[in-house]
Amino acid sequence: MRSWSHTERGGPIESLRERKRERSRAATVEAAWRLFIERGYDQVTVQDICVAADIAPRTFHRYFPSKDDVVAEPMRRMTALALEGIAAAPDGTPDAATLHRALLAVGSFVVEHRELLTGLRTVVLQSSHLRANPPSVRPDQEARLVTQLAARGDRDPAGWRLRLLVACAVAGFRVWYEDYLHEAPPDPLAHLDAVLHTAVDPHTG
Amino acid sequence: MRSWSHTERGGPIESLRERKRERSRAATVEAAWRLFIERGYDQVTVQDICVAADIAPRTFHRYFPSKDDVVAEPMRRMTALALEGIAAAPDGTPDAATLHRALLAVGSFVVEHRELLTGLRTVVLQSSHLRANPPSVRPDQEARLVTQLAARGDRDPAGWRLRLLVACAVAGFRVWYEDYLHEAPPDPLAHLDAVLHTAVDPHTG
DNA sequence: GGGAATGTGGCACAATCTGCCACGAGGCAG
DNA sequence: CTGCCTCGTGGCAGATTGTGCCACATTCCC
Numbered sequence: 401m402r403s404w405s406h407t408e409r410g411g412p413i414e415s416l417r418e419r420k421r422e423r424s425r426a427a428t429v430e431a432a433w434r435l436f437i438e439r440g441y442d443q444v445t446v447q448d449i450c451v452a453a454d455i456a457p458r459t460f461h462r463y464f465p466s467k468d469d470v471v472a473e474p475m476r477r478m479t480a481l482a483l484e485g486i487a488a489a490p491d492g493t494p495d496a497a498t499l500h501r502a503l504l505a506v507g508s509f510v511v512e513h514r515e516l517l518t519g520l521r522t523v524v525l526q527s528s529h530l531r532a533n534p535p536s537v538r539p540d541q542e543a544r545l546v547t548q549l550a551a552r553g554d555r556d557p558a559g560w561r562l563r564l565l566v567a568c569a570v571a572g573f574r575v576w577y578e579d580y581l582h583e584a585p586p587d588p589l590a591h592l593d594a595v596l597h598t599a600v601d602p603h604t605g
Numbered sequence: 606m607r608s609w610s611h612t613e614r615g616g617p618i619e620s621l622r623e624r625k626r627e628r629s630r631a632a633t634v635e636a637a638w639r640l641f642i643e644r645g646y647d648q649v650t651v652q653d654i655c656v657a658a659d660i661a662p663r664t665f666h667r668y669f670p671s672k673d674d675v676v677a678e679p680m681r682r683m684t685a686l687a688l689e690g691i692a693a694a695p696d697g698t699p700d701a702a703t704l705h706r707a708l709l710a711v712g713s714f715v716v717e718h719r720e721l722l723t724g725l726r727t728v729v730l731q732s733s734h735l736r737a738n739p740p741s742v743r744p745d746q747e748a749r750l751v752t753q754l755a756a757r758g759d760r761d762p763a764g765w766r767l768r769l770l771v772a773c774a775v776a777g778f779r780v781w782y783e784d785y786l787h788e789a790p791p792d793p794l795a796h797l798d799a800v801l802h803t804a805v806d807p808h809t810g
Numbered sequence: 811g812g813g814a815a816t817g818t819g820g821c822a823c824a825a826t827c828t829g830c831c832a833c834g835a836g837g838c839a840g
Numbered sequence: 841c842t843g844c845c846t847c848g849t850g851g852c853a854g855a856t857t858g859t860g861c862c863a864c865a866t867t868c869c870c
Contacts, residue, residue, distance in 0.1 A: 417816075417817070420817085421817075456818065456819045456820070457819090457820095458818075458819060458821090459817080459818055459819070
């Protein structure tokens with residue numbers, strides 16, 4: 401099962417600094433998630449997380465600009481996976497198909513981590529603040545998907561067709577994501593495939 | 606030109622209380638926008654806004670759960686317009702066409718208020734906090750669109766097709782919105798129509 | 811080994827946002 | 841018109857988040 405902590409770079413060539421940093425960051429994330437699930441988002445302060453993860457609040461805010469970002473961490477991970485999926489697609493594949501496949505891979509990642517993600521979903525639903533500001537794919541992350549997609553071939557990253565394609569794909573994935581965590585259908589990836597078929601495939605060509 | 610202050614309810618039957626409240630709220634919004642555009646979001650405190658609008662900070666947070674919500678106000682207004690557009694559509698119209706037309710109406714509203722909206726766009730772009738948490742259509746607002754659409758006819762508001770349709774429509778609108786505020790094309794509404802055609806129309810039937 | 815680069819912690823501080831209570835203006839019935 | 845009730849408002853105290861600044865420790869690299 402793919403893990404949460406990952407180094408964004410392929411090789412295992414990490415300096416001691418980076419390893420320490422990643423370990424500390426991962427510990428922080430896991431401590432935060434555990435506390436959130438136990439007590440609820442609003443009942444856990446940054447201070448609490450720092451005590452559990454054994455770091456200073458000042459350091460916490462170096463890892464995460466805001467407390468919300470800890471909850472949004474899975475989104476970042478999923479976007480990173482999608483980027484990898486796009487980069488790995490063979491040249492010549494239409495953009496829509498590339499995105500479709502990349503998001504299917506993200507979907508299988510979600511399925512692998514269903515338990516944790518449903519836990520975090522409950523955390524979001526139970527916090528009035530998170531309900532109003534739910535974790536989502538940030539515009540800069542979406543822009544990265546566009547850029548990555550445009551990098552294959554000579555497409556214009558600023559063109560509205562490409563941006564629309566990505567926006568619809570992300571929207572479709574989100575619709576499936578909500579369905580899946582709410583009531584896991586028997587064959588979730590087939591469901592995702594169907595949703596993406598409607599959302600993404602019309603943009604082919 | 607349609608105004609920003611509106612009472613959500615059709616009739617002019619407002620009590621003095623409601624009128625006062627709306628006036629105070631509108632004054633707050635306009636004061637805040639003016640200050641944001643003048644100095645930048647991060648350089649304006651809630652205190653500053655309250656002085657300019659002549660209300661207490663405590664009252665400010667009764668109108669707006671957070672400072673961010675003042676910037677997101679146009680989004681709320683646009684969603685409200687879309688809801689009205691959907692409600693006004695004649696029965697029997699396919700959902701996709703209904704949404705398409707409703708969003709065209711919202712588009713013309715955006716065109717009417719271009720100056721202000723570009724100002725607020727600049728505000729967003731210049732604030733690191735707003736860049737990370739840009740004003741967007743909140744999930745509850747999107748859910749309202751779904752509900753409203755489902756209310757015509759007997760569709761299932763929880764079905765993924767309807768939710769996907771709305772999500773893609775909103776995504777398409779956002780893509781156009783960014784284009785339009787960045788570099789107004791000669792015929793913006795035609796552009797919006799084209800984008801929506803790609804994003805929404807495939808979902809017909 | 812030693813300087814440079816970088817991550818960390820502590821401190822002080824501004825700012826956001828909330829709960830609580832009291833006051834006053836608007837609404838309503840008599 | 842009068843009294844009562846409802847509800848918006850303001851003030852206050854407080855918790856919490858998030859940031860700038862600086863000193864210290866660790867790691868890196870020569």
